[in-house]
Amino acid sequence: MNLDFSPEDNAFRAEARAFLADNYPKALREKQERGETLGKEDYLSWHRVLAKKGWSAPSWPKEWGGTEWTPTQKYIWSEEQARADTLGILPFGVAVLAPVIYTFGTEEQKQRFLPGIYNGDVWWCQGYSEPGAGSDLASLKTRAERVTEDGKDYYIVNGQKTWTTLGQYADWGFFLVRTDPDSKPQAGISFLLIDMKSPGVTVRPIITLEGGHEVNDVFLDNVKVPVENRIFHENQGWTCAKALLAHERSGIAGVARSKRGLEKLRTMAKTERSDAGGALLGDAFFRRKVVELEIDLTALEFTELRTLAGESSGKGPGPESSILKIKGTEIQQRLQELALEAVGHYGAPFLRDMGGHNAQVGPDYAEGLAGDMFNGRKTSIYGGSNEIQRNIIAKMVLGL
Numbered sequence: 558m559n560l561d562f563s564p565e566d567n568a569f570r571a572e573a574r575a576f577l578a579d580n581y582p583k584a585l586r587e588k589q590e591r592g593e594t595l596g597k598e599d600y601l602s603w604h605r606v607l608a609k610k611g612w613s614a615p616s617w618p619k620e621w622g623g624t625e626w627t628p629t630q631k632y633i634w635s636e637e638q639a640r641a642d643t644l645g646i647l648p649f650g651v652a653v654l655a656p657v658i659y660t661f662g663t664e665e666q667k668q669r670f671l672p673g674i675y676n677g678d679v680w681w682c683q684g685y686s687e688p689g690a691g692s693d694l695a696s697l698k699t700r701a702e703r704v705t706e707d708g709k710d711y712y713i714v715n716g717q718k719t720w721t722t723l724g725q726y727a728d729w730g731f732f733l734v735r736t737d738p739d740s741k742p743q744a745g746i747s748f749l750l751i752d753m754k755s756p757g758v759t760v761r762p763i764i765t766l767e768g769g770h771e772v773n774d775v776f777l778d779n780v781k782v783p784v785e786n787r788i789f790h791e792n793q794g795w796t797c798a799k800a801l802l803a804h805e806r807s808g809i810a811g812v813a814r815s816k817r818g819l820e821k822l823r824t825m826a827k828t829e830r831s832d833a834g835g836a837l838l839g840d841a842f843f844r845r846k847v848v849e850l851e852i853d854l855t856a857l858e859f860t861e862l863r864t865l866a867g868e869s870s871g872k873g874p875g876p877e878s879s880i881l882k883i884k885g886t887e888i889q890q891r892l893q894e895l896a897l898e899a900v901g902h903y904g905a906p907f908l909r910d911m912g913g914h915n916a917q918v919g920p921d922y923a924e925g926l927a928g929d930m931f932n933g934r935k936t937s938i939y940g941g942s943n944e945i946q947r948n949i950i951a952k953m954v955l956g957l
Contacts, residue, residue, distance in 0.1 A: 562629065562633075563629075569630050569633060573637040574640075577637060577643060578641070580606050581643055582602050584602075589644075592924055594769075595644070596726075597680060599644075600644060600647055601680070603643065603644050604646050604676075605677045608675055608677055611624065612634075613676070614655065614675050615630075616631070617655060617659065621659055621667070621671050628862065628866045631865055632813075635812070636813045636816070639813035639814050639817040640817065642817065645814075647680075647723070648805065648808050649682060649683050649723075650674040650679065651674060652805070652808050654674065654683075654801070655671060655674050655675075657731075657788060657800055658670055658788060660800060661788050661797050661800075662789075665785075679728045679729055680723075680726050681728070682722065682723060682724040683722065683731060684732035684733065684751070684775060685718070686939075687699060687718055687719060691720075691942070692938075692942045694798070694941075695795070697716075697734075699714065699716025699718065699732070699735060700714070700716055700738065701713065701749065703736070703784070709783070711781050711782060711783055711784060712734070712782045712784060712787070713781060713782075714734055714749070714751070714780040714781075715777055715778060717777070718732065718775040718777070719763070719772075719774050719775070720773075720939065721772060722772055722939075723771060723773075724753070725762065728753060729752055730750075730751050730753055731751075732749050732750075733747075733749075733794055734747055734794075735747075736792055744792060744795070746792065746795050747791050747792060748789060748797040749782050749787055750788065751777075757780040758775065758777060758778075758780055759778070760775055760776075761773060766931045766932070767928030767931045767932050768928070769932065805940045809881070809940050810881035810882065812854065815857075815885070815892060816858070818896075819847075819854060819892065821896070821922070822895055822896050822899065823847065825837075825922055826838035826843065826899050829900060831843065843895075843899075846891075846895055850888065850895065853887075854888055856884075857881070857888060860877065861881060864877055876949055876953035877954075879941075879947075879949045879950050882940055883937075883946050886943065887937065890930075890934070890937065893929050893933045894930060896926050896930075897929075897930045900923040903923040906928070
């Protein structure tokens with residue numbers, strides 16, 4: 558594909574850069590700079606600004622608010638957001654669920670759910686993994702039994718989901734449930750949309766290693782779900798699940814954010830000192846790690862651009878999304894490890910807090926790096942572990 562920027566592309570970049578500079582919420586920027594924990598309204602405040610501009614869902618079909626941007630413009634937009642260090646729109650509604658709804662949903666379901674996703678009025682969470690069904694997702698055990706009450710059909714759902722990201726904020730969730738326990742695993746699964754305020758839904762926090770509350774257990778105890786909240790056919794939800802995971806895996810790559818992270822790493826390595834006394838980036842061993850990472854990131858960027866080009870011609874994400882997921886998450890983890898290596902002992906949380914809140918030890922940019930590294934271990938697991946992705950590539954790409 559042609560990677561030269563046309564005059565129109567350069568004009569779009571200037572427009573995007575000016576928009577981000579003029580419209581990113583000041584209060585949100587200040588919270589980020591202070592390192593404060595962000596809440597539901599923080600994330601949605603930026604989402605709503607983008608929705609008002611018409612830019613909250615660039616990849617959607619035009620009829621539902623998509624921008625019809627070219628692959629190059631999508632690439633530019635992701636670069637400019639990373640450059641401005643903005644929050645990304647949370648993917649669960651816009652990038653993960655919405656493609657399932659506008660591809661497999663009824664016209665009524667599209668009209669009902671897509672506007673709230675687009676405008677940031679409804680916060681969605683994902684109910685896929687279970688305590689005994691993670692990478693082997695088809696072994697899920699959450700049950701949904703169909704009943705009729707007062708002439709209306711419902712599912713009664715019982716089970717447990719886990720690692721539900723930001724489920725504590727969710728208004729609605731999309732869940733994989735087993736509707737035919739006697740069929741082959743993939744053949745007996747349905748895709749349900751569940752109101753998280755429904756009686757019988759309980760969200761319990763899981764506190765992660767760095768002390769954050771990002772993920773949750775979700776318990777479903779005789780939760781009544783109208784049948785019209787099922788997307789696609791009963792027992793054929795695995796078709797939706799595969800499409801959803803392909804979109805999720807593509808988004809996990811995070812190339813533009815990693816490029817921004819690499820810039821920050823270089824800045825740190827020019828400031829921090831090596832054992833020999835010079836700048837850390839002048840140390841041959843450390844510099845080699847940075848250069849090797851940059852080469853891998855450039856290769857991944859070209860793979861992502863090819864994927865975007867395929868989407869522009871009507872081809873949805875396929876097995877190549879597994880490549881993006883593997884390399885993207887490995888690069889993110891290497892970035893986090895090198896950033897922590899660059900600041901050394903200043904990254905230790907206990908040392909950062911020795912002097913109290915207003916007298917932390919070490920440079921400001923060391924704040925949170927240990928937590929980022931710990932939390933980043935999950936990226937090679939969620940969305941389908943990287944080991945599973947290698948199996949997909951072997952089967953679907955290499956034909957092994």
